[in-house]
Amino acid sequence: MKRFEVYKNIRKRAVIFGLPISLFALMMVSILASLLVIIFSFSFGIIIGVLVFNAGLYVALTRITHNPQLFQTANAFPKIISNKRNSGFNYEQD
Numbered sequence: 001m002k003r004f005e006v007y008k009n010i011r012k013r014a015v016i017f018g019l020p021i022s023l024f025a026l027m028m029v030s031i032l033a034s035l036l037v038i039i040f041s042f043s044f045g046i047i048i049g050v051l052v053f054n055a056g057l058y059v060a061l062t063r064i065t066h067n068p069q070l071f072q073t074a075n076a077f078p079k080i081i082s083n084k085r086n087s088g089f090n091y092e093q094d
Contacts, residue, residue: 023061
């Protein structure tokens, strides 16, 4: 009798080939554009270059997916947390 594993990661994002849906769509657009380049090019170097570009893009997108802190520039928390209403005036000396 077959045993089936319980899927417990129901809240995780959907992934295709290790990429979220938006990055997978970007990869597919890149592949379609490279297919057009391959069809209309007659140079072996361009074909190899397009294949290397697509492989590099896939590796870069999977690394970005597994390490999202690479492009995080803003701080997670503000410097001051207060319930006081902000009037917009700065009273300190410059």
